[in-house]
Amino acid sequence: MQLFWDIWPAVRLTVSLAFVTTVILLVLGTPIAWWLARSKSRWTVVVNALVALPLVLPPTVLGFYMLILLGPSGPGGWLASFWGARTLAFTFTGLVIGSVFYSLPFVVQPLRNTFAAIGKEPLEAAFSLGFDFRKAFVLVILPLARPGYLTAAVLGFAHTVGEFGVVMMIGGNIPGRTKVLSIAIFDYVEQLRWTEAHIVAFGMLIFAFFTLALTMGADRRASRLGP
Amino acid sequence: MTSAKPLILSALVALLAVPAFAQDAQIAVAANFTAAAEELGAAFAEETGQTIGFSFGATGALYTQIIQGAPFDALLSADAATPARLADEGHSDGKSIFSYAIGKLVLFSTIEGLVTGPESLEGEFANIAIAEPAAAPYGAAAIETLDALGLTETLRSKFVIGQNISQTHQFVDTGNAELGFVAYSQVIGREDGSQWLVDETLYSPITQDAILLSTDNEAAAAFLDFLRSGTGTAIIESYGYAVAE
Incomplete structure (x- = not known):
């Protein structure tokens, strides 16, 4: 019981961090993923590589840059000065910023794949019915992309829960x-x-396993039903 | 191009065969002693031709690694308790233990004039960095100092905690924490910022002991002797440590 109270603040913090990060990433990730799936621009190569960077970079690289950028001589310190603080390091906001970069590929890549799989036809059909882009996106694309959003949300959440190096360096x-x-x-x-x-380790192991099993189960059901 | 293949292959084999970074000994070193250890290692190599590899970390973290079988030939601890414990638990013979340095705690800030003395702890700031007291002796000394000044509870909400004294120093040096308790050896000779060499009556002396962990490594034993030589103690003192008589 003592352990529960010892660990409870960390559990609450981890869940809030993962939740806030996932929501931000779903919002930010949608236009990026849409553009990556649709654009013929050669810049997609560059943006694709940028988005995937956190997959291959050591978290210490991200953590090191974050520590500098969030601090008093970086943009983070400038931002913090608006509410009289001097740094975004050691704050929840700072952790969210770090986590958004850290988990970016885990949200953008499933969304991009979903958008690419949906193809052009549904949107063209919607246009032919006189929908404008916003209406077509909300009424046609989003429902079709639901399995992709589920995967993106689960992976983004789980990956943020599993974050260590970046938080270690800026937390x-x-x-x-x-x-x-x-x-x-x-x-x-x-x-x-x-x-x-x-x-605690065993608890996280169980959490990770069930998260992944559930996502894969949902993936299978979705691919059986078709988009 | 086929003729180049055997050449490349033999070059690869040659590369693999030469252990380019072989160390004569691998020594675990408390993070506060990082700079001093590197200079000592270079001086030792010059004198004997033997190279020492160092692994830096918080003393508590190094202890955990050692009892889990980390391949260290010696430990330069930031306290006296850890080497004694290793000897008690049979990881080594306690006879090799000696004090190589006595560390000093300093309150440091990169901000000019922020730190003037103990009164600075009651000034305006958002974050004060200390090392994890459970793992780092300098962190324990910082808490002891704050306890003595009756400020631990008042300041607790402003603590940011480094995993070891190096990370603590880095929090202060990047300006993310306005001030912090670090090792004097880390900031000795710095003209910028401000510092207060903590009154040594406020914390128990940070007696840093060394212990030999492997019995058959001559380079490690020789390096520990080197720490006690005239050249060794001069280098240690140049980093602001006192040396036991």
Whole structure:
């Protein structure tokens, strides 16, 4: 029971961080993914590579740049000065910014694939019915893209829950504010508190497994029903 | 092009056969001693031709790695307790333990004039960086100091916690935390910013002990002896440490 209260702030923080990050990414990711799926511009190669960067970069690279950019001499510090703070590091906002970059490919890539799979026809059909783009997108494309959005949301959420390196570098390990579950496990291990480490680690293992199983189940159902 | 193949292959084999980065000993070093250890390693290599590889981290983290079988030939700890514990638990013979340095705690800021003395802790700031007290002896010393000044609870909500003293220093040096408790060795000789060398009556002495972990590594034993030599102690003192008599 004591462990539950010890770990509860980290659980709440991790879930809020993953939730906020996922919502932002679904909103930001939609136009990026749409453009990547549709545009013939040669710039898609560049943007595709930029979006995929967090897949191959060590989180320490992202963490290092974040630490500088969020700090008093970077744009983060400038932004923070509007409410009288001097840095976005060590704050929830800072973690959200870091996580948005970190989980970007996990949201944009499934959306891009979905949009590409839907093809041009449904939109053209909607136009021929006199829909404008906004109406066509909301009434035709979004319902068709629902499985893609589900995958994007689950992967974005789960990947943010699994974030470690970036938070480690910009978080400052503050209980209830920036100490997420992955950091809590690291601390337990460092302090040889094996029991606590086991319980939390096993909890995350179960969470990750069921998340992935559910997504794959949903994927299978969706591909059986067709888009 | 076929004729080039055997050449490339033999070149590859040659590369693999030469252990380019082989170290004569691998030593775990508390993060506060990073700069000093590197200079000592270079001086040692010059004198003996033997190279030492270092792994830096918080003393508590290094301890965990050692008891899990990390291949370290010696540990330069940031406290006296950890080497004693390793000896007690049978990971090494306690006879090799000696104090190589006595560390000092400093309150440091990159902001000119922000830190003047203990009163600066009651000034206006959003974040104060300390090292994780459970893993880093300098973090424990920082808490001890704040306890002595009766400020721990008042300041707790402003703490940002580095995994080791290097990350703590980095939080302060990037300006993300206005000030922080770091090791004197990290900021010695800095003309910029402001610092207060914490009154040594406020915390227990940070006696940093070394312990030999492998019995059959001559380079590691020789390096520990080098720490106690005239050249060694001069380098250690140049980083602001006191050296035990």
